[in-house]
Every structure is written in structure tokens, then in C-alpha cells.
Amino acid sequence: MSRILIVEDEDAIRRVLIKIIKNENTSFVVEEAADGEEGLAKIEAADFDLVLCDIKMPKMDGVEVLEKVQAIKPEIPFIMISGHGELETAVESMRLGAFDYISKPPDLNRLLNAIRNALDRKKLVVENKRLKKKVDKNYEMIGESEETTRIKGIIEKVAPTEARVLITGENGTGKELVAHWLHQKSERSKNPMIEVNCAAIPSELIESELFGHVKGSFTGANKDRAGKFEAANGGTIFLDEIGDMSLSAQAKVLRALQENKVSRVGSDKDIKVDVRVIAATNKNLKREIAKGRFREDLYHRLAVILINVPSLNERVADIPLLIEHFTEIIAAQQGNAVRKFSEGAINLLKTYKWTGNIRELRNVIERLTILGEEEITENDVQLFANK
Template identity: 40%
Template sequence: MAYCLIVDDEPDIRTLVALFMKREGVPTLEAADLAEAREQLDRQGEEIDLCLADMRLPDGNGLDLVDEIRRQRPHLPVAVITAHGQVEAAVRALKAGAFDFINKPIEQDTLRRLLRDARNLQPARPATPPAAGTEGNDSPLIGQSRAMRQLREMIGRLARSQAPIFIQGESGTGKELVAREIHAHSSRAGGPFVPVNCGAIPGELIESELFGHHKGSFTGATRDKPGLFRAAEGGTLFLDEIAELPLPLQVSLLRVLQERRVRPVGGTEEVPVDVRIVSASHQDLHQAVEAGRFRQDLFFRLNVIGLRVPPLRERLDDLPALSTAIVARLAARDARPVPSIDPAVFQTLAAQPFPGNVRELENLLERAMALTDGDRITEEAVAPHPMMTGEEEPASALAACPGFIPETDEQRNVLTALQQTRWNRSEAARQLGMTLRQLRYRLQKWGVE
């Protein structure tokens, strides 16, 4: 690394950071205000690889510098320095394009982590799509539709930041794949990627699973357990179906995000953690906040950067590439020749609603391959089959739950999946990307039996 530019009006802060950087072999430049910082950037901007800027400066706001650098030098990472407890200020900085933030008083471990992440940054580039018919060593996000090109471009940009990301998308769209791509293109790619389904962990165990526990802290705690936050140290923690998190745990999670420390169950001291949080849900968290099921302050903290994964119906142009790649992967798994796909198959697929999105497409193609004896998948193999989906119209499926009228896309998707699986709840849950417990909870809440 060349120079680190330190922008702070407190000489002690500048000296502290400069001494640390010198020990790490990084020369520094210093500025006491925005004007000096701009002069340094004009003189030696090409040789500056990292900038640390205080939020409050005598002649302006550190966010102004963040915005200028983002527009003029987008590859230069900027970390802002905030007073302890100024979470909203840190979130504003991340939304404005800051690479990361550090709190006062500044700790050496925090500076060491920041320097490591800045050194590991890769040039911003979109995730490269795999060629059709391959398994995609570069990216599992297949397709050349406009929606997918935009998604890959966003992944390349967001991977350079340490800001929390919230991924919204319907069940089966590939939210975990997107989270893995963000991790793989980030400065944390060498660390672990730890996925957690918040809806699949029993409520009484989720605090212990996330934060860890000490031996003897509750019945069954026969040994110390570090927890998933500490398991993701130096990497990314992916909190899937974050909307399923119980309200009491939402309070604990908010504190962890603010303090970057966890307290194990039964413990008295907090342990520092170094993880990036990526969360996801198929639910609309804005509605969950309005309904009182999700804390607004936690949503504000998680949704620093929002990312939407398009459903399959919005990228039907990708059906041939997706289908070809899925069939090739399934054939490799089963050690059989890769069957070809009749062109008419894609027209049949495009006419289907796919409430389960890419996951449902994969299930359908797996069934088609099982029904295909030869080396070619035909239109008949993917056509709706009465023994598999039932011949009833959606209204007849509702006859089993009189008085219930679906009002949301989620309710319609669930009922459609149940109809297609002849009310096999386990299979419907699999198609929808839910656990059976999550599906049962929804049906009970909606009064559907």
C-alpha cells in the first residue's frame, strides 16, 4: 500500500493513526480539515490507497469528502471516524459510499482489521456469468437478461464495501447465491461464509446458536460453544429469513451490529467480533415494520444497502441458459450423458408461473430427466401432468379452506405450490424455499388447514 491519508482536526488522533500505520509499513499524509485534504488529494491522489476521515471537521462534514472521493476516485476506499454511539452517522456514511467506519476511541485491533480489508480489496468488476452448459466456476448467477446484468454489476460494486446488505427476493430466486457472490468478490473472500436460516432454528436455541454460550449456562449446555458470529470471524455472516427472528433477539442483534461485540449466553463479558452482515428475506420488511413484527431501528441498520433479486418471470430470456446449465449439472451428478433440450421445451416453460422460481425450475427439470429414457428432453416431459400437479383450478384448491381469500403474493404463491404438490406440505415447502415449520406457521396464521 502507498499512502494513507488521515483527515482529522485532532492532532492526537492523527498521531495515533500515523504511528500505527508506520509500524505496519504504510506511509501517511495528514490533513486537519477538508481544504487540506483536498490539497493532498490533488497533489498525490494517485498514490493514496486509503483515506480515514473524521465526520466532523472545522470547515465541513466528512460526508462531503466521502461523496467527492466516490465521484472522482471511486476505487479509493474511505473509512469515516465517528464518535462512540453515533450509529446513525455511521449508517449515513455507509449509505453515502464509505468503505467502513471506526468509532472513537480508536483501537489498534480496529485499525488492523481496517487495513487488512483495504489491502484485500479487489478492483470493482461485475461477477462474470458462466458459459451455458457449464457449472459456472466464476459465478452461479446464470443469464444475460438486463435484470441479471444489473444484478452482477451491483454485486461487483457492493463487494468493495463493508456495509451491511439486505437482499430481498421471492423464495427460490437465489438469495444465498447472491450473498455468496458478494462474499467471494469482497476483501473477506479468504474468510468463512456462514449461512444461517433464522426461521429454521427453534426460538429457545437461536440466541445460543448466534452468540454462543458458556458451559452450564442452561440445561444441556455441557461445553462452551462459540456461536455462529464468532464462527464467521473475518468473513461474512448470512442471516437468511431475517424477518423470522423473534423480537427479543432483534434487540440483541441490534446491539451486536452497533458495538461489534457479542455476549455469550451465561457470560458476563462481551467478545469483539469481526464479521460483515448480509441478511435476506422473501418478505417485505417495510410491511413487517409497519405491522410491528420487525424493529424499525434494526431494519435501518441492516438495510444500509438494499439489493433486489429478480423473480424468474422477470427474466424469461434466461430460461434456455438456466435450463441448459441445470440439466448439465444434474447429469454430472447422476453420472449420465447430458440430454439435449427441444426448443419447444422453452416455450412450455415460459408459459408456466413458477411461484418457486429457479428452485422450482430445477425441480421440474429433475423430474423431466427422470421421465426421459433417451438423450432428449421433450415438451411432454415438462408439460403439467395431472398425477403430479392436479387438474384442479386454483379456486378448487381453495375449497379445502372455505372463507380464505389470498390477499398477498406470498399467500398466492403458497397456495399455488400446495395445489401443484396435491397438498404435500413437505414438497411445497421445499419448492418455496421454506422449512416445513415455516410453512405450517403461515398456514396456521392464515387459518388454512
């Protein structure tokens, strides 16, 4: 159930907007305010999923309301309502953080599309915040080895900047962990980080996933849909396994990076986006370029900063701290006491070759905590590690 606030000083316009919204979805809860001061007071007192706000109002204009709400509840999307001669102000409100603007009198389809897209964006932001609360612990960078310390140092320098980052490394080394740290330590951390696994999305759907689509643009496109670049506006988009992206999608990503614009599949309308791009791959992109499978111009756009995440075999000194970290997480998830590992067990685990890297180590630790005794011994490792 979505809560929508209409801030509009003209009673007739409020009535029209309420009717349109209720006809779209009767479950929507719609509240109204007759001026900017009343609207701001309602926003401060309650949570809303969307605000439709007139620009020219007595007491406090819509731009001032937008600016004040951006400071206290930036996750609420604003659709500005502009009258004749207010187009320049409407565009300025977009720069200040408004999601969209609608001219008076409101066009039905334009208004409904804006409302749907704004509510979709709000859901993504809320979900991202919910996940982020879980993520902080799970994505903590564990280790004090020389290799891990080097990466932490790079992150501290790079995160506060707008530089694009390309993260390389084998599967399971923690590339997504580095991406999360870059975002969480950046000025964009209050806005969403949207993740896209380029290897998991069929090539014929990747462009729609990244850039959105308009209704009827292909079979199954039953309504307009915002893409991941739009959802990440003001924040970060993480393109994981970008080496698996199709060449046609690469061309569109390159344009987005060059012009800060995207266009939905089936549309020729440009949409401005402000997105920091972090990409990751387990492939050698220079080799992929030589084989014609990856665009060299895109590579140079992405690889402003290169971070190579070493394999677990290259950072064996981190294994004791990783064991401690994983046992605490697993115990909390299973509701059990934290298991202890003997020195012999730890030393034996340090001698193994970890082809699956940190992901494999975590699975082994979980297996040992389930099958081992109160203290995990060298004998338990030999029996259950399956190495």
C-alpha cells in the same frame, strides 16, 4: 485427531502445556518448538490445527511468527502466551489475527476453553473451505436478462465494500446465491462465510446459535460454545430469513452491529468481532415493522444496500441458460450424458408460471432428465412437468 504446536522457549512451560493438552484429549498430537524460527519452520513444513505461541522468545518473537503465518496459512488459529508486562502486546496480537491470549502461569480452565473454541473455529473454517469448492459452480449466477444483469452490476460495485446488504425476494429466487457472490467477490473471501437460517432455528435457541453460550447457562449447555458471529470473525455472516428472528435476538444483533461486540448467553463478557452482515428475507419488513414484529432501527442498520431479486416469471429470458446450466449439473451428479432440450420444450417452459421460482425450475429439469427421452421434447414437458 487434532495437531497442536507449542512454540515456547521455556522448557518447563512447554512440559506443563503438553501435560494439560494430553490430559484433555489423549488423541491430540502435540509437537513443540523452542523458539520462533523453529516454530515457523515446522508450520511451513506441516499442517497444524492450532498453535500456542509465546510472545517473548529469542531469534523471532511470537508476534513476528503470527504475522508470517497469517500471510501463508491464515486458517491456523493462534493462542498467544503472554508473560507479565506483555498484556499490551498480547492485545496487539489479537488485532493482527490471533484467536486468543493466555497469561503465564496458565489458568487450566481458561486455557482449555480457549483451546476448545479455537479448534471449533478451525473446523468451521476448514468445512467452509470444503463447501466453498463445491459452492462456486452451484452458486454461479446464470442469466443475461436485464434483471439479472442489473443485479450482477450492483454486486460488482457493492462486494468490495464493507456495506451491509439486505436481499429481498420470493422463496426460491436465489437470495442465498446473491449473498455468496457478494462474499466471494469481497476482500473477506479468504475468511469464512457463515450461514444462519433464522427460520429453521427455534426462537429459544437462536441467541445461543448466533452468540454462543457458557456452560450451565441453560439446560443442555454442557460446555462453553462459540456462536456464529465469533465463527465468522474476519469474514461474513449471512442471516437468511431474518424476518423470522425473535425481537430479543434482533436487539442483540443490533448491538453487535452498533458496537462490533457480542456476549455469549449466560456471560457478561464482551467479545470483539469483525463481521460483515448480509441478511435476506422473503417478507415485507416495512409491513413487519408496522405490525411490531421487526425493529425499525435494525432494518435501517441492515438495509444500507437493498437488492431485490426478481421472480423467475420476471426474468423469463434467462430460462434457456438456466436449463442448460441445470442439465449439466444434474448429468454430472448422476453420471449421465447431458440431455438436450428441443426448442419447443424450451419455449413451452418459458410460458409456465413458476410459483416456486428457480428452485421449482431445477426440480422440473431434474424430473424431465430422468423421465424423458434422449432429447427432451415438448411432449415430455407436457407429460412430466406437472404444470
